[in-house]
Amino acid sequence: MATRTTSSRSGSSTKRSTASSGSSSRKKSAKPSAAAPEHQLAWPLRAIRGAWMGIGRVVGGAFRQIGSKVQPDYAVRRDGTGLFLVVVALIVASVEWWGLRDVGAYGTWVHNIVAGSIGYMGVLLPLVLLLGAIRLFRHPEQDAVNNRVGIGLTVGIAGGAGMAHAVAGIPTVNDAVEHLWAGGGILGFLLTSPLAGLISRWGALVVMAMLVFLSLMITTATPLKRIPERVRTGYRWLLGQDTAANESASSPADGEHDQSYLYDSEGRKKKRGSKPAKARTSFFGRKGQAEPPVYDVEDAGDGAYDTAVISEGDRARRLDPTQPIDPARDSFRGTADEPSEPAVPPGVKRPTAAEKAMARVKENVGLGSSSSAASASTAAEPDTEALDATAVNRALAEHGPNETQVLPKAGAPLPPIPQRTEQLELAGDVAYTLPQSDFLPAGPPAKERSEANDAVVAALTSTMQQFKVDAEVTGFSRGPTVTRYEIELAPGTKVEKVTALSKNISYAVASSDVRILSPIPGKSAIGIEIPNADKEVVALGDVLRSNAARKTDHPMVMGVGKDVEGGFVVANLAKMPHMLVAGATGAGKSSFVNSMITSILMRATPDEVRMVMVDPKRVELTAYEGVPHLITPIITNPKKAAEALQWVVKEMDTRYDDLANFGFKHIDDFNKAVRAGKVTPPAGSQRVLKAYPYLLVIVDELADLMMVAPRDVEDSIVRITQLARAAGIHLVLATQRPSVDVVTGLIKANVPSRMAFATSSVTDSRVVLDQPGAEKLLGQGDALFLPMGASKPMRVQGAWVTESEIHQVVEHVKGQLQAVYREDVTVEAPKKQIDEDIGDDLEVLLQATELVVTTQFGSTSMLQRKLRVGFAKAGRLMDLLESRGVVGPSEGSKARDVLVKPDDLPGVLAAMKGETPPANEGEVSAQESALVENANANHSGEGQEYASAQEYSHDVLADEENARPEAVDYYDGEDSGSEDAWNLTGR
Numbered sequence: 001m002a003t004r005t006t007s008s009r010s011g012s013s014t015k016r017s018t019a020s021s022g023s024s025s026r027k028k029s030a031k032p033s034a035a036a037p038e039h040q041l042a043w044p045l046r047a048i049r050g051a052w053m054g055i056g057r058v059v060g061g062a063f064r065q066i067g068s069k070v071q072p073d074y075a076v077r078r079d080g081t082g083l084f085l086v087v088v089a090l091i092v093a094s095v096e097w098w099g100l101r102d103v104g105a106y107g108t109w110v111h112n113i114v115a116g117s118i119g120y121m122g123v124l125l126p127l128v129l130l131l132g133a134i135r136l137f138r139h140p141e142q143d144a145v146n147n148r149v150g151i152g153l154t155v156g157i158a159g160g161a162g163m164a165h166a167v168a169g170i171p172t173v174n175d176a177v178e179h180l181w182a183g184g185g186i187l188g189f190l191l192t193s194p195l196a197g198l199i200s201r202w203g204a205l206v207v208m209a210m211l212v213f214l215s216l217m218i219t220t221a222t223p224l225k226r227i228p229e230r231v232r233t234g235y236r237w238l239l240g241q242d243t244a245a246n247e248s249a250s251s252p253a254d255g256e257h258d259q260s261y262l263y264d265s266e267g268r269k270k271k272r273g274s275k276p277a278k279a280r281t282s283f284f285g286r287k288g289q290a291e292p293p294v295y296d297v298e299d300a301g302d303g304a305y306d307t308a309v310i311s312e313g314d315r316a317r318r319l320d321p322t323q324p325i326d327p328a329r330d331s332f333r334g335t336a337d338e339p340s341e342p343a344v345p346p347g348v349k350r351p352t353a354a355e356k357a358m359a360r361v362k363e364n365v366g367l368g369s370s371s372s373a374a375s376a377s378t379a380a381e382p383d384t385e386a387l388d389a390t391a392v393n394r395a396l397a398e399h400g401p402n403e404t405q406v407l408p409k410a411g412a413p414l415p416p417i418p419q420r421t422e423q424l425e426l427a428g429d430v431a432y433t434l435p436q437s438d439f440l441p442a443g444p445p446a447k448e449r450s451e452a453n454d455a456v457v458a459a460l461t462s463t464m465q466q467f468k469v470d471a472e473v474t475g476f477s478r479g480p481t482v483t484r485y486e487i488e489l490a491p492g493t494k495v496e497k498v499t500a501l502s503k504n505i506s507y508a509v510a511s512s513d514v515r516i517l518s519p520i521p522g523k524s525a526i527g528i529e530i531p532n533a534d535k536e537v538v539a540l541g542d543v544l545r546s547n548a549a550r551k552t553d554h555p556m557v558m559g560v561g562k563d564v565e566g567g568f569v570v571a572n573l574a575k576m577p578h579m580l581v582a583g584a585t586g587a588g589k590s591s592f593v594n595s596m597i598t599s600i601l602m603r604a605t606p607d608e609v610r611m612v613m614v615d616p617k618r619v620e621l622t623a624y625e626g627v628p629h630l631i632t633p634i635i636t637n638p639k640k641a642a643e644a645l646q647w648v649v650k651e652m653d654t655r656y657d658d659l660a661n662f663g664f665k666h667i668d669d670f671n672k673a674v675r676a677g678k679v680t681p682p683a684g685s686q687r688v689l690k691a692y693p694y695l696l697v698i699v700d701e702l703a704d705l706m707m708v709a710p711r712d713v714e715d716s717i718v719r720i721t722q723l724a725r726a727a728g729i730h731l732v733l734a735t736q737r738p739s740v741d742v743v744t745g746l747i748k749a750n751v752p753s754r755m756a757f758a759t760s761s762v763t764d765s766r767v768v769l770d771q772p773g774a775e776k777l778l779g780q781g782d783a784l785f786l787p788m789g790a791s792k793p794m795r796v797q798g799a800w801v802t803e804s805e806i807h808q809v810v811e812h813v814k815g816q817l818q819a820v821y822r823e824d825v826t827v828e829a830p831k832k833q834i835d836e837d838i839g840d841d842l843e844v845l846l847q848a849t850e851l852v853v854t855t856q857f858g859s860t861s862m863l864q865r866k867l868r869v870g871f872a873k874a875g876r877l878m879d880l881l882e883s884r885g886v887v888g889p890s891e892g893s894k895a896r897d898v899l900v901k902p903d904d905l906p907g908v909l910a911a912m913k914g915e916t917p918p919a920n921e922g923e924v925s926a927q928e929s930a931l932v933e934n935a936n937a938n939h940s941g942e943g944q945e946y947a948s949a950q951e952y953s954h955d956v957l958a959d960e961e962n963a964r965p966e967a968v969d970y971y972d973g974e975d976s977g978s979e980d981a982w983n984l985t986g987r
């Protein structure tokens with residue numbers, strides 16, 4: 001609505017104030033320079049100008065005292081122009097109102113000009129001019145509003161002149177001049193005479209009347225839809241009722257916010273991309289209600305991550321010191337029965353310097369006057385200020401918190417958590433219902449502003465003043481744990497000046513956890529995140545009932561929490577596709593995992609999502625034991641967990657076989673086709689095709705697994721993470737030890753989404769996020785969320801679900817269906833055929849092989865050093881390597897030749913483990929034959945060793961052969977020998 005003022009901190013000079021207000025002030029700062037040629041004027045002119053300005057200030061001052069007093073900044077005052085309008089109004093009034101028309105040439109000239117130009121509208125002209133003068137005296141900084149009002153009034157004068165002319169019978173210039181003047185003057189003639197020719201005089205009258213109507217709409221910033229409401233407001237105003245309260249109550253209720261008349265900080269009209277909230281009083285409404293801005297980190301179309309983040313737009317809380325601090329103060333989001341914001345009584349304590357800085361901010365976005373101020377001023381200036389009050393409400397509705405922050409009143413029924421319309425039938429014809437929404441009650445209402453915030457704004461402002469940094473706090477957005485204060489720099493002020501103050505800011509706000517973002521992504525502003533002295537808990541129920549969650553009925557959507565701007569964050573686990581959750585003990589990982597599992601239980605049937613839970617700590621996930629979504633009992637034994645991961649790999653392979661055989665790229669497509677009956681098993685197959693559920697594998701402490709079987713666990717994880725996305729298998733790995741030996745490079749490379757809770761060191765933060773930051777988090781659910789595809793982590797406060805809530809949900813779920821566990825998930829995999837001569841040394845032999853091949857250096861002493869083994873063991877390992885064709889024969893003290901290239905290493909390692917090498921058949925054969933050749937060369941004549949080398953070849957190929965029937969099951973139409981992929985999920 002209004003441009004921001006260039007006013008600076010109190011008492012500052014014009015120069016300073018001009019320089020201090022950021023981008024838009026640049027525009028303003030040009031104004032004084034327009035007066036630059038002043039010194040070039042001749043002194044009489046300068047004297048006249050000075051006198052004029054002096055009178056203007058006096059008159060303007062008088063106008064500013066009327067009703068609610070206003071004090072626009074000196075730099076933006078336009079008293080000279082205002083005075084000019086007053087003088088012209090007086091001249092016109094003296095002739096047209098007070099009968100000076102016949103008094104000599106003065107009257108004649110004025111009447112000729114006025115009536116000759118606009119006819120009868122000359123009578124209204126003094127009023128219009130006075131109105132313009134009032135605006136310029138009182139609100140010179142609101143350029144956009146002033147322009148709009150100016151345009152509206154001009155259109156009105158034109159329409160009125162046209163109407164008068166049509167009524168007067170469209171006199172032409174050929175008629176007597178008095179006739180012309182008695183109509184709409186020259187303007188009226190120009191507007192109506194062509195129209196009258198086209199659509200008759202009465203047609204022209206109608207068009208002109210429409211022009212007058214349009215002018216009213218423009219002047220009062222009223223879109224067509226809001227006319228009844230405006231009429232009501234006007235009526236109430238006439239009856240002396242509180243228009244601001246009514247307006248604010250009715251404004252959201254009608255749900256449609258004006259899209260055309262909001263202005264941004266530069267005074268431009270703001271284009272509203274999406275419709276604002278339909279009904280702020282009830283965020284639980286129907287689909288199709290206004291949605292918050294949605295930020296897709298990456299287009300979901302290609303299957304990449306897609307998460308909805310509310311409040312990505314400019315939702316910074318604009319500072320307004322005149323507003324009383326009251327968490328329930330938002331009349332703009334309130335209902336008619338909510339108490340409206342009390343008006344500030346006249347004589348309220350004037351804001352301090354810091355508060356003045358705050359006060360300007362609201363004008364940047366159309367909060368030119370707080371609703372209280374607006375309501376106070378409405379009485380004084382109904383025509384102009386009432387508009388502002390309306391705009392305030394609209395702007396508040398726009399810039400204020402999302403309606404999802406409005407919490408239901410106590411006792412009000414909670415809205416449902418999204419459910420699919422079709423309830424999927426489970427085996428045994430059980431109709432499964434998802435848990436009721438009220439199992440997860442609403443949390444306490446979110447605050448948008450508290451005294452703590454105001455204190456911090458004052459501290460920041462004074463710190464910058466003390467250090468003479470020309471910057472100001474322009475707003476803040478309060479999240480549950482931290483508030484982000486926005487700082488804008490004056491032109492020519494270095495960003496480093498603020499960032500260098502970080503320690504002083506910490507000192508001023510008495511918090512060591514200050515995080516500076518320069519800039520805030522997508523904004524020309526510096527963000528300073530400071531913990532709230534009064535933190536809030538984010539209830540999972542609220543997150544799941546938010547618009548972002550309700551937008552989708554995807555079963556893998558989980559409630560993540562709230563971002564720094566107070567917007568709800570949800571994420572689709574299916575599109576993450578795998579996530580690492582890390583943080584020091586007590587930071588909130590388990591709570592996050594609980595929220596995730598509860599979200600799934602709330603939204604997904606066991607038909608849609610199955611889970612494997614690994615909980616080596618034995619206490620974190622026990623609450624979920626027995627839920628039908630589980631495929632196997634919660635695994636607490638790390639060794640069994642490693643086996644379960646291998647089972648998941650097998651399941652993944654099976655799903656891939658199905659995808660390949662039926663010609664689909666993603667399990668979703670396959671499922672869709674199955675549900676639509678478009679996929680039929682090959683002729684002769686007994687198999688009944690069913691959709692695959694998503695499989696969510698949750699490991700609550702990765703470190704425990706990595707201690708037991710690092711290689712196997714890493715192998716399985718890497719294999720799952722590399723491929724499982726298309727198979728609908730998703731991994732969530734949580735750890736409190738995000739060190740490189742737990743979160744290895746390979747795991748990291750394949751787990752793209754990260755959730756970092758407070759870590760104990762910056763090194764840990766780097767391991768999780770590849771950047772520092774997590775070490776500064778506050779714990780208790782404060783986290784940095786880096787979804788796949790995002791370049792910068794987003795700070796969120798994790799959703800919180802209590803044990804009793806979990807219990808209720810679990811009981812509901814278990815009450816409907818018993819868990820049917822698969823037996824084979826944790827069945828120990830058949831022992832691989834490991835050569836006898838390797839015995840128990842397989843692990844260390846694999847390490848030795850890796851070392852020798854990657855360094856291409858076959859030295860026994862190197863093995864001794866690096867593997868910390870004795871000479872005898874190192875020698876034995878070298879012999880084993882030689883027997884496997886990895887290195888050549890001993891050449892005395894020289895290092896041995898290394899016969900295997902690093903590229904072939906995976907195949908060689910797999911062969912040593914007795915596994916199928918992870919390469920295609922051709923490559924495997926090549927590797928194997930290379931090994932055989934090497935071994936042959938090394939041990940020609942040593943029958944035993946040769947046979948062993950041949951065994952490799954034999955084993956690998958045999959393994960491949962064994963694997964093949966499963967893969968070709970649907971090609972040859974034989975069921976036997978292959979396990980039905982569906983069976984693997986136990987259904």
Ligand SMILES: Nc1ncnc2c1ncn2[C@@H]1O[C@H](COP(=O)(O)OP(=O)(O)OP(=O)(O)O)[C@@H](O)[C@H]1O
Pocket residue numbers: 537538583584585586587588589590591592736757779780781782797798799800
């Ligand atoms: N999202 C949250 N909102 C509010 N409080 C939380 C949140 N998350 C965690 N907390 C608080 O922090 C405490 C520790 O959380 P949690 O048990 O999840 O930590 P953790 O990282 O899993 O620790 P550990 O690794 O020792 O299990 C909780 O008991 C709770 O009081």
